[in-house]
Amino acid sequence: MDIFDFSDGREGYYGEYGGVFLPEILQATIEELLECFRECKADPTFWQEYVALLQNYSGRPTPVTYLENLSRELGGAQIYVKRDDLNHTGSHKINNVMGQGLLTKRLGKKRVIAETGAGQHGFATATMAAKFGFDCKIYMGAVDVARQRPNVFWMENLGAEVIAVEDGQKTLKDAVNECMRDWVTNMADTHYILGTACGPHPFPEMVSWFQSIIGMEAREQILAQTGRLPNRVYACVGGGSNAMGLFQGFFDEPNIELVGCEAGGEGVGSYMHSARLAYDDASVGVAQGYKTYFLQNEEGNMNETHSVAAGLDYIGVNPIFAHLHDQGKVRFEAATDAEVKETLKLTMRTEGLIPALESTHGFVVALKEAATMSKDEIVLVNMSGRGDKDIFTIADALDDSKWKRFIEGKADQYRRERG
Amino acid sequence: MGLQSYIAERKRGKDILVMAHVVCGYPSFEENMQELEIMAEAGVDLVELQFPFSEPSADGPLFVHANEESLKAGTTIDQCFKFMAEVSARFPFKVLMMGYYNTAFKMGEERFVERVKEAGGVGYILPDLPVEEAVNLHRLSEEAGIEPIILMTPTSSDKRLAKLGLASRGMVYAVARKGVTGSKTNMGDDVLALIERCRQHTNMPIGVGFGISSKSDLDFLRGHADIAIVGTAALKIWKDEGAPGLKTFFAELMA
Numbered sequence: 297m298d299i300f301d302f303s304d305g306r307e308g309y310y311g312e313y314g315g316v317f318l319p320e321i322l323q324a325t326i327e328e329l330l331e332c333f334r335e336c337k338a339d340p341t342f343w344q345e346y347v348a349l350l351q352n353y354s355g356r357p358t359p360v361t362y363l364e365n366l367s368r369e370l371g372g373a374q375i376y377v378k379r380d381d382l383n384h385t386g387s388h389k390i391n392n393v394m395g396q397g398l399l400t401k402r403l404g405k406k407r408v409i410a411e412t413g414a415g416q417h418g419f420a421t422a423t424m425a426a427k428f429g430f431d432c433k434i435y436m437g438a439v440d441v442a443r444q445r446p447n448v449f450w451m452e453n454l455g456a457e458v459i460a461v462e463d464g465q466k467t468l469k470d471a472v473n474e475c476m477r478d479w480v481t482n483m484a485d486t487h488y489i490l491g492t493a494c495g496p497h498p499f500p501e502m503v504s505w506f507q508s509i510i511g512m513e514a515r516e517q518i519l520a521q522t523g524r525l526p527n528r529v530y531a532c533v534g535g536g537s538n539a540m541g542l543f544q545g546f547f548d549e550p551n552i553e554l555v556g557c558e559a560g561g562e563g564v565g566s567y568m569h570s571a572r573l574a575y576d577d578a579s580v581g582v583a584q585g586y587k588t589y590f591l592q593n594e595e596g597n598m599n600e601t602h603s604v605a606a607g608l609d610y611i612g613v614n615p616i617f618a619h620l621h622d623q624g625k626v627r628f629e630a631a632t633d634a635e636v637k638e639t640l641k642l643t644m645r646t647e648g649l650i651p652a653l654e655s656t657h658g659f660v661v662a663l664k665e666a667a668t669m670s671k672d673e674i675v676l677v678n679m680s681g682r683g684d685k686d687i688f689t690i691a692d693a694l695d696d697s698k699w700k701r702f703i704e705g706k707a708d709q710y711r712r713e714r715g
Numbered sequence: 716m717g718l719q720s721y722i723a724e725r726k727r728g729k730d731i732l733v734m735a736h737v738v739c740g741y742p743s744f745e746e747n748m749q750e751l752e753i754m755a756e757a758g759v760d761l762v763e764l765q766f767p768f769s770e771p772s773a774d775g776p777l778f779v780h781a782n783e784e785s786l787k788a789g790t791t792i793d794q795c796f797k798f799m800a801e802v803s804a805r806f807p808f809k810v811l812m813m814g815y816y817n818t819a820f821k822m823g824e825e826r827f828v829e830r831v832k833e834a835g836g837v838g839y840i841l842p843d844l845p846v847e848e849a850v851n852l853h854r855l856s857e858e859a860g861i862e863p864i865i866l867m868t869p870t871s872s873d874k875r876l877a878k879l880g881l882a883s884r885g886m887v888y889a890v891a892r893k894g895v896t897g898s899k900t901n902m903g904d905d906v907l908a909l910i911e912r913c914r915q916h917t918n919m920p921i922g923v924g925f926g927i928s929s930k931s932d933l934d935f936l937r938g939h940a941d942i943a944i945v946g947t948a949a950l951k952i953w954k955d956e957g958a959p960g961l962k963t964f965f966a967e968l969m970a
């Protein structure tokens with residue numbers, strides 16, 4: 297199956313989803329981007345350069361780890377984890393960012409902008425901009441700036457300017473709008489490094505292409521380690537880039553079940569979640585440059601979303617997944633905030649792994665299902681990011697009293713020093 | 716009477732027309748009505764009524780805030796259409812719906828066209844709907860006799876302008892510069908060159924918008940553009956100086 301073959305459909309459409317819904321002023325810019333992307337995709341040396349860059353800068357290939365203890369404890373399927381947390385900057389976001397960085401050079405542009413939710417994508421973009429010598433501005437919702445200060449700290453120290461967006465819900469979607477506003481003004485010298493497989497064509501295809509390196513590696517690695525392919529493959533879905541990345545390694549296998557794990561927040565019926573496909577609350581709409589399922593009201597205005605994981609806290613979902621969901625090719629489940637906290641403790645204690653809160657959503661569903669499967673089955677989970685660098689968020693999520701006392705002490709110390 | 720002939724008729728009396736803008740429900744529908752009274756009195760020819768949307772990504776800070784506050788106050792699409800009907804019945808100027816495509820998409824394109832028409836609107840401006848995606852909506856509009864307003868921009872290639880020209884009906888909205896609504900545009904050769912390029916690709920009257928805020932801007936456009944489109948500047952005056960300020964603003968603008 298080649299979902300990116302548009303020859304008998306409409307360019308940039310996956311079923312009825314996707315497309316380009318942008319102001320006329322950006323039309324020329326998006327055409328230029330599409331043309332450049334087509335050249336890169338057709339040029340094998342571009343991909344070679346991309347892979348070499350990730351090997352030498354970010355530590356790829358990332359390993360696949362067998363979770364021996366958890367598999368034994370649950371007594372079901374054998375659990376394997378793809379370790380994209382071991383990338384430089386701590387998540388899969390760097391794959392896309394390095395790819396788009398190379399593309400920015402080809403476009404001859406000198407400035408990059410990016411939206412960020414959890415801060416991982418902004419962090420990766422600031423890193424790339426420092427390495428490639430680009431000016432860099434990161435837009436981040438004010439709510440996210442407040443809950444992700446460590447990532448803001450690193451972005452600023454890497455030389456990026458971080459703008460706290462005060463409009464709307466002050467989260468990821470508002471940061472995307474602000475990037476659009478910057479882009480319509482500065483497109484002549486600026487490339488917009490969109491951080492997930494959403495937005496107008498060619499972004500969903502382009503981001504998926506860069507992230508496909510995860511699935512290519514994982515397929516070989518699991519074959520090498522187990523001599524066979526997994527029965528089920530799991531990944532968390534915010535916009536859908538890490539999941540698209542991993543799933544592409546297995547799309548052609550009709551017997552492998554692909555499971556996207558969304559943010560269930562406070563659960564079904566709470567309206568405080570970000571589950572577009574797993575729950576029934578979303579409907580088809582057009583916003584932020586593309587058509588997909590959005591969490592919106594009947595009049596087409598976006599609803600409030602929620603997740604303990606800022607990186608999943610988003611109104612829309614990758615249009616490719618909207619289509620694959622319709623076709624029954626990818627199954628969608630949700631993990632609630634409460635389940636995520638429990639599972640995070642479990643993976644830390646039994647395997648010494650600290651997945652990011654986003655990635656933990658994939659673990660929740662995978663572990664739940666693995667327990668019901670047979671011992672000779674295999675599940676593969678994407679660990680899209682590491683949690684140890686999000687210590688503030690995780691300490692909060694786990695309500696750790698010793699940590700709180702430490703922070704209070706630190707605050708007192710700073711106050712005294714300021715005198 | 717179609718938009719194009721309305722514009723032609725109004726232009727018999729003056730050399731440039733003015734299109735103004737209000738965001739429905741911001742600061743309130745009552746204040747919208749007061750603004751519109753002042754605009755009508757000053758002789759404004761066309762008004763865009765913006766239906767608020769939660770993701771107004773083509774708008775600048777003042778309109779973003781206006782969209783947000785209006786929705787927070789509970790503005791609904793029904794209220795906007797009802798207001799549109801009152802406004803088009805009451806004032807001599809013609810009314811256009813302005814908003815984002817999701818508003819039309821969610822209610823269904825057919826219903827959208829019907830409702831604009833029922834409310835007395837002569838057309839609509841949906842800045843995030845490119846012509847490629849508008850084929851069905853444009854066909855429905857043609858059948859109903861309302862006009863989709865096409866935007867032409869300084870970054871549009873000649874090939875693109877030709878395509879946009881073919882789709883243009885009623886009038887064309889020439890975007891004077893890159894960026895979002897709100898900040899000032901330097902009226903200069905760039906703007907004249909843009910109008911000139913637009914004229915090569917359409918016979919429709921041309922309105923110039925984005926950053927128009929003063930009589931000198933209007934004087935500059937006189938003899939080049941058919942319509943000057945005033946958005947943010949008027950809202951800013953209303954916020955800062957209220958009714959007396961807005962009266963003076965339009966009196967001076969259109970003197």
Ligand SMILES: Cc1ncc(COP(=O)(O)O)c(C=O)c1O
Nearest residue numbers: 492534535536537538607654681
């Ligand atoms: C570690 C991690 N995983 C997953 C995501 C969700 O994004 P996506 O669905 O595009 O992979 C994020 C987003 O910030 C993230 O930081």
